[in-house]
Amino acid sequence: MKIYKIPEATVMRLSIYSRYLYQLAGDGVETISSGEIARGVGVSSAQVRKDLAYFGEFGTRGVGYNVDDLYGHVMKILGLDKMWNVIIIGAGKLGSALALYKGFVKRGFNISAILDADQGKIGTELEKVVVEPMDVLAERVKEHNVNIGIITVPTISAQEVTDKLVAAGVKAILNFSPRVLNVPSDVILRNVDLSVHLEVLSFKLDYQG
């Protein structure tokens, strides 16, 4: 198996399958076919089978998949059979919204710390996390064994913050700033542009509407 060649779109679909399987398990459903998963999440059943086939054989021909088992497998594939510690840099509206976002902890992402350079924001409580100054970055990363950094600072500070996260040993960065960031090759960088979601809608409105 060449795990490292899994397309990112497959990973994102696995994430969607896992949510659907969780819901089914909650409803007491025991087995499900690829066709039913496909209908439930809105992709083709061939796509479901292809996505799952990257990771080996799960189902039983003619019976389908055991919901609990498949859910466990998919969560393990996604690395969600453990907790990940996350630090947020930037306690503006977006950073605060992310710190309070209930979806993260449900999926195993624990917000360990949130930092900001603005004295006015330091000390603000966001549920159980308090906004702290930038100079505790390295200390918090080490103390909480932080795996992932989320950047929600203004464009002008984004590279400086990235360099600090990298220097502190953070190996994965989720960047919400519009700035193109440079990271060493052993650091995983993912840029999030929230307008992409709107663009899928504008595309569909234009062509299908």
Added chain:
Amino acid sequence: MKIYKIPEATVMRLSIYSRYLYQLAGDGVETISSGEIARGVGVSSAQVRKDLAYFGEFGTRGVGYNVDDLYGHVMKILGLDKMWNVIIIGAGKLGSALALYKGFVKRGFNISAILDADQGKIGTELEKVVVEPMDVLAERVKEHNVNIGIITVPTISAQEVTDKLVAAGVKAILNFSPRVLNVPSDVILRNVDLSVHLEVLSFKLDYQG
């Protein structure tokens, strides 16, 4: 051309190509090959050619693509050669962050109105938009010719808000709440779960790290 069969992943990549082409045009680059686009955005050049081929012939063999022309074509494909009017329902941290998000207006998405059921939030100014009560929903949708609704309300109110947007004639909805929403078949619904972005990182940390 079967435009309606374009995979969503292709639309999302077109969105990424357009940002790169915009940057190149700003740097004065006049022509570019599919290989250069591929390296610039981190996909294969075969993928770039395949994505663009859905929409006809753009490049010149041996010369590549004219950057300005291709940018214009891709923006038109994405429906971004016009402005789209957006209403946000829910002025909590996430709704406010989205109302202030600079990336939207740059790509042609204009936040026309933001509504909330909480009296305490009504009247708050988010740049040029003021939070208004829920009962002006239908009026604002009509007045601003709103095409897209963004839902950032708590789970419990999400379906009710969706029904109101649909009744007001909104044809595309971006849902940030974790609730599975029901919409008529002529309404385009897209669910955004921000943890998906973290899950791509946890997957990669687990398998490549």
